[in-house]
Amino acid sequence: xxxxxxxxxxxxxxxxxxxxxxxxxxxxxxxxxxxxxxxxxxxxxxxxxxxxxxxxxxxxxxxxxxxxxxxxxxxxxxxxxxxxxxxxxxxxxxxxxxxxxxxxxxxxxxxxxxxxxxxxxxxxxxxxxxxxxxxxxxxxxxxxxxxxxxxxxxxxxxxxxxxxxxxxxxxxxxxxxxxxxxxxxxxxxxxxxxxxxxxxxxxxxxxxxxxxxxxxxxxxxxxxxxxxxxxxxxxxxxxxxxxx
Amino acid sequence: xxxxxxxxxxxxxxxxxxxxxxxxxxxxxxxxxxxxxxxxxxxxxxxxxxxxxxxxxxxxxxxxxxxxxxxxxxxxxxxxxxxxxxxxxxxxxxxxxxxxxxxxxxxxxxxxxxxxxxxxxxxxxxxxxxxxxxxxxxxxxxxxxxxxxxxxxxxxxxxxxxxxxxxxxxxxxxxxxxxxxxxxxxxxxxxxxxxxxxxxxxxxxxxxxxxxxxxxxxxxx
Numbered sequence: 001x002x003x004x005x006x007x008x009x010x011x012x013x014x015x016x017x018x019x020x021x022x023x024x025x026x027x028x029x030x031x032x033x034x035x036x037x038x039x040x041x042x043x044x045x046x047x048x049x050x051x052x053x054x055x056x057x058x059x060x061x062x063x064x065x066x067x068x069x070x071x072x073x074x075x076x077x078x079x080x081x082x083x084x085x086x087x088x089x090x091x092x093x094x095x096x097x098x099x100x101x102x103x104x105x106x107x108x109x110x111x112x113x114x115x116x117x118x119x120x121x122x123x124x125x126x127x128x129x130x131x132x133x134x135x136x137x138x139x140x141x142x143x144x145x146x147x148x149x150x151x152x153x154x155x156x157x158x159x160x161x162x163x164x165x166x167x168x169x170x171x172x173x174x175x176x177x178x179x180x181x182x183x184x185x186x187x188x189x190x191x192x193x194x195x196x197x198x199x200x201x202x203x204x205x206x207x208x209x210x211x212x213x214x215x216x217x218x219x220x221x222x223x224x225x226x227x228x229x230x231x232x233x234x235x236x237x238x239x240x241x242x243x244x
Numbered sequence: 245x246x247x248x249x250x251x252x253x254x255x256x257x258x259x260x261x262x263x264x265x266x267x268x269x270x271x272x273x274x275x276x277x278x279x280x281x282x283x284x285x286x287x288x289x290x291x292x293x294x295x296x297x298x299x300x301x302x303x304x305x306x307x308x309x310x311x312x313x314x315x316x317x318x319x320x321x322x323x324x325x326x327x328x329x330x331x332x333x334x335x336x337x338x339x340x341x342x343x344x345x346x347x348x349x350x351x352x353x354x355x356x357x358x359x360x361x362x363x364x365x366x367x368x369x370x371x372x373x374x375x376x377x378x379x380x381x382x383x384x385x386x387x388x389x390x391x392x393x394x395x396x397x398x399x400x401x402x403x404x405x406x407x408x409x410x411x412x413x414x415x416x417x418x419x420x421x422x423x424x425x426x427x428x429x430x431x432x433x434x435x436x437x438x439x440x441x442x443x444x445x446x447x448x449x450x451x452x453x454x455x456x457x458x459x460x461x462x463x464x465x
Binding site: 064079210 | 255278279281282284289290291292293294295307308309322323324326327328330331332333334335404405406407408409410411413416422423426
């Protein structure tokens with residue numbers, strides 16, 4: 001048997017083993033919650049690998065926290081602020097009427113006012129806000145851990161994702177339960193010791209510091225707890241998982 | 245078909261070479277598209293349009309928030325660019341692993357890339373005649389690309405990831421910060437493009453058809 005025939009057979013066997021292995025790996029990944037919701041399509045393999053590997057790696061990790069002297073002088077505002085009339089009216093009123101509604105797979109769906117959110121135990125952390133475009137800033141974020149709010153409403157055991165919606169209808173996002181209950185995932189209302197400015201997502205922004213900035217959606221008004229993201233979509237044209 | 249022992253390049257080298265070419269172009273094109281959204285570079289942990297850049301690429305940007313001096317904004321291509329960039333990065337890592345294992349098993353590194361003791365690295369113009377072995381400068385360049393530039397571009401790429409930074413903060417701090425990692429990622433890209441230009445120029449001088457055929461079919465004749 002010549003070299004090239006042997007090579008061909010070896011390659012064929014390797015490919016068959018690889019395909020079988022991949023199918024088994026996919027099934028196993030899904031079973032352990034390691035399969036990204038956007039792991040189909042031509043860019044599916046890359047997304048599946050990134051999500052599964054980073055999820056395994058980051059199971060117990062905390063986002064980097066920085067010293068006070070590392071805080072950026074300007075917490076960069078990305079583009080013009082949200083201009084809707086209803087939003088401007090609430091802003092003029094000091095966001096006294098801002099409410100967060102929670103529905104889906106929870107025992108007690110309902111609405112929490114911003115004032116009540118501020119009465120919950122708070123956490124402050126100096127983290128890097130890194131945008132997928134390449135820029136970043138370091139700032140101190142203050143807010144209530146999403147976990148606390150989820151415990152208040154009682155998440156049902158079959159829940160897998162938390163979907164969060166901006167008052168700006170163009171924006172929404174979702175994270176898996178591991179990220180939702182992560183101690184650094186905050187419903188944030190404070191920045192660098194003051195109120196969270198509107199340009200940075202005020203009065204309420206979901207801060208997910210182990211992912212890129214586009215997962216930290218601004219002007220949050222609603223949370224939906226679910227086990228299926230199909231009816232919500234990824235929320236934009238970027239990858240669903242942004243730990244990269 | 246020539247005897248396997250007399251082939252110019254082992255099939256693992258040929259396969260991984262062309263797969264790397266494919267991945268490299270996917271990474272380069274998508275990388276340029278991502279760069280266009282913020283063609284400014286910084287040193288340290290944080291950097292944005294309100295901060296002093298280390299250097300600026302004088303091109304228009306795909307975001308209105310970046311001060312470029314141009315009065316127009318390019319279309320945003322980051323959707324497919326980012327998907328392609330990370331998929332190609334995974335692909336090139338697997339190709340690299342195949343090359344590494346193949347190179348060790350076939351003794352490719354020891355036989356073809358490590359310079360022999362006493363060899364002096366000096367530039368030699370490629371000739372049509374020397375088609376069976378690499379010269380010393382060539383060996384050192386290939387070793388540098390494979391064992392220095394490739395791991396570094398992977399490291400600097402991963403150091404930009406907030407998730408990876410949460411697991412291995414020192415991997416970011418060692419590079420000088422997340423923005424430094426981004427800047428180094430760009431510098432390494434420029435070096436690799438420089439290598440590509442030099443490599444293709446040398447192949448051209450050595451006889452483009454013959455050398456390219458050798459890298460496809462393995463034939464040295």
